[in-house]
Amino acid sequence: MRELVVGAAQLGPIARDEPRESAVGRMIALLEDAAARGCRLVVFPELALTTFFPRWYTEDQAEIDAWFETDMPNAATRPLFERAKSLGVGFYLGYAELTIEDGRTRHYNTAILVNAGGRIIKRYRKVHLPGHAENEPWRAFQHLEKRYFEPGESFFEPVNAFGGEIALAICNDRRWPEIYREAALRGAEMVLLGYNTPVHYPPAPEHDHLQGFHNHLVMQAGAYQNGMWVVGVAKAGREEGCDLIGESCIIAPTGEIVALCSTLGDELITAPCDFDRCAEIRSNVFNFALHRRPQLYPLLSADDPSSLQG
Amino acid sequence: MRELVVGAAQLGPIARDEPRESAVGRMIALLEDAAARGCRLVVFPELALTTFFPRWYTEDQAEIDAWFETDMPNAATRPLFERAKSLGVGFYLGYAELTIEDGRTRHYNTAILVNAGGRIIKRYRKVHLPGHAENEPWRAFQHLEKRYFEPGESFFEPVNAFGGEIALAICNDRRWPEIYREAALRGAEMVLLGYNTPVHYPPAPEHDHLQGFHNHLVMQAGAYQNGMWVVGVAKAGREEGCDLIGESCIIAPTGEIVALCSTLGDELITAPCDFDRCAEIRSNVFNFALHRRPQLYPLLSADDPSSLQG
Numbered sequence: 032m033r034e035l036v037v038g039a040a041q042l043g044p045i046a047r048d049e050p051r052e053s054a055v056g057r058m059i060a061l062l063e064d065a066a067a068r069g070c071r072l073v074v075f076p077e078l079a080l081t082t083f084f085p086r087w088y089t090e091d092q093a094e095i096d097a098w099f100e101t102d103m104p105n106a107a108t109r110p111l112f113e114r115a116k117s118l119g120v121g122f123y124l125g126y127a128e129l130t131i132e133d134g135r136t137r138h139y140n141t142a143i144l145v146n147a148g149g150r151i152i153k154r155y156r157k158v159h160l161p162g163h164a165e166n167e168p169w170r171a172f173q174h175l176e177k178r179y180f181e182p183g184e185s186f187f188e189p190v191n192a193f194g195g196e197i198a199l200a201i202c203n204d205r206r207w208p209e210i211y212r213e214a215a216l217r218g219a220e221m222v223l224l225g226y227n228t229p230v231h232y233p234p235a236p237e238h239d240h241l242q243g244f245h246n247h248l249v250m251q252a253g254a255y256q257n258g259m260w261v262v263g264v265a266k267a268g269r270e271e272g273c274d275l276i277g278e279s280c281i282i283a284p285t286g287e288i289v290a291l292c293s294t295l296g297d298e299l300i301t302a303p304c305d306f307d308r309c310a311e312i313r314s315n316v317f318n319f320a321l322h323r324r325p326q327l328y329p330l331l332s333a334d335d336p337s338s339l340q341g
Numbered sequence: 342m343r344e345l346v347v348g349a350a351q352l353g354p355i356a357r358d359e360p361r362e363s364a365v366g367r368m369i370a371l372l373e374d375a376a377a378r379g380c381r382l383v384v385f386p387e388l389a390l391t392t393f394f395p396r397w398y399t400e401d402q403a404e405i406d407a408w409f410e411t412d413m414p415n416a417a418t419r420p421l422f423e424r425a426k427s428l429g430v431g432f433y434l435g436y437a438e439l440t441i442e443d444g445r446t447r448h449y450n451t452a453i454l455v456n457a458g459g460r461i462i463k464r465y466r467k468v469h470l471p472g473h474a475e476n477e478p479w480r481a482f483q484h485l486e487k488r489y490f491e492p493g494e495s496f497f498e499p500v501n502a503f504g505g506e507i508a509l510a511i512c513n514d515r516r517w518p519e520i521y522r523e524a525a526l527r528g529a530e531m532v533l534l535g536y537n538t539p540v541h542y543p544p545a546p547e548h549d550h551l552q553g554f555h556n557h558l559v560m561q562a563g564a565y566q567n568g569m570w571v572v573g574v575a576k577a578g579r580e581e582g583c584d585l586i587g588e589s590c591i592i593a594p595t596g597e598i599v600a601l602c603s604t605l606g607d608e609l610i611t612a613p614c615d616f617d618r619c620a621e622i623r624s625n626v627f628n629f630a631l632h633r634r635p636q637l638y639p640l641l642s643a644d645d646p647s648s649l650q651g
Binding site for chain 1: 468469470494495496497513516517518522523526527545547548551555558561565566595596597621622625627632633634635636637638639640641642644
């Protein structure tokens with residue numbers, strides 16, 4: 032048995048004018064609760080330091096950049112790093128990352144994994160950016176991730192930490208079965224992911240009532256079909272007039288939801304996660320080496336699937 | 342709107358000594374009911390003509406071959422083909438196929454799609470054979486598909502029929518997210534599949550109570566994540582002392598189960614399936630061209646994923 036008690040620390044809404052220090056204070060309260068309940072790893076949402084700013088269109092780059100972090104930790108987040116270290120708890124944190132690489136300014140939707148010693152041991156930049164790049168005034172609100180971020184180029188390689196092999200993903204990544212399989216083929220035993228998911232999806236509002244169902248469906252399937260733990264954590268509730276789903280959860284390698292948030296506010300759920308349970312699935316029905324037929328999946332990795340089609 | 346009324350024709354158990362003619366008679370009764378309810382396509386289970394013989398070990402090849410069909414249609418199944426043609430209804434039928442190809446005798450777990458004119462327009466040979474190849478007497482019953490069949494080499498290419506693009510799969514195929522994605526990248530709008538799934542899974546009996554959940558989870562995720570209709574049809578009930586799950590269903594491109602069997606016997610469910618509804622999903626949240634990142638999924642198509650790992 033390799034058991035890790037994990038906390039999923041859902042956040043309620045963060046107002047546009049709520050300072051990062053306030054959001055960090057809320058996270059520290061959840062972290063302390065988690066430590067008291069035996070957690071050694073706590074998962075916070077995507078873009079957990081501010082309101083979900085991609086809902087607004089602006090051409091003012093300075094206004095956009097103000098939502099980003101240029102250093103991590105920084106003055107606002109250092110108290111979280113320090114408190115976590117003093118408690119011996121690691122964490123996953125999503126934030127907007129502004130960095131200069133190869134002489135160019137980059138904007139990423141990023142998540143980090145911090146170990147119990149306060150050190151960043153994994154940085155992941157969101158690969159599947161949803162939404163659109165131009166202002167679409169017909170929408171009740173925008174979803175401009177394709178405008179404000181550039182896509183990450185990370186593979187879904189896990190890091191050995193907390194007694195297991197842990198991969199990171201963010202929000203819309205979770206809808207894609209490819210990410211769980213890539214991570215599992217690389218040995219992942221647990222995927223951590225934060226999300227901000229509006230109830231209302233302007234291109235297909237006839238599916239709004241299914242947001243909660245779809246959220247769980249994709250994560251439960253990813254867990255079961257790869258024999259992995261999945262921890263999905265929302266920023267939830269009515270944020271600046273936009274309703275975000277909650278239903279943060281911890282999912283076993285069987286696909287069963289073993290802990291579930293029941294509010295749309297700040298809320299902690301915990302579960303003991305035994306990494307050894309992955310083998311129940313991965314050594315049997317989803318034994319990849321025995322049963323997968325990759326030669327019959329030529330389109331999955333193809334840059335241009337139509338070019339390979341028979 | 343491109344609407345097709347589809348029938349999922351679940352079968353109850355078929356006893357070891359029940360002749361094919363009897364199974365065919367049961368299927369004709371379901372087919373006639375389906376035609377009366379407006380169906381133009383009826384889906385029957387995997388290996389629908391006989392009992393699920395891979396549960397028994399034998400080294401007597403003649404005994405095995407007796408479960409196979411060397412021609413299709415043949416004397417036993419011709420009445421089904423003829424009745425279907427006279428009703429103007431097409432069908433999916435699973436059976437054990439014995440054929441000679443390239444000078445060698447082949448055994449496949451096969452499904453065919455027959456059009457409303459009685460012509461076989463697609464043949465699919467099961468790609469993901471579950472189970473094992475040797476006798477394992479510790480099991481309450483065997484699952485010798487890896488012994489009695491050779492794996493098919495079919496891609497998941499759909500055929501244009503019944504007003505849409507239709508792909509075939511069989512039983513254990515449905516657990517693999519790869520098949521839905523391969524089919525969808527090839528334009529599939531509907532996947533038809535039959536199954537024989539024991540409640541008891543000897544290698545991990547601690548999951549037996551989850552068989553129904555897993556059955557629906559994988560098919561619903563496959564439908565939603567690819568914006569496709571999925572029709573899954575069981576041979577169900579207590580067959581020669583072995584309990585098989587039922588819960589045959591028709592699943593919309595939203596992942597919602599829109600029709601569900603509620604018995605373990607011969608039972609027909611129907612639903613009007615509009616192929617145009619695939620676009621609600623495939624043009625939006627799962628717009629592959631806009632959102633997939635195949636360059637970051639190098640392992641999915643790799644013959645030996647470990648050789649590519651960073």
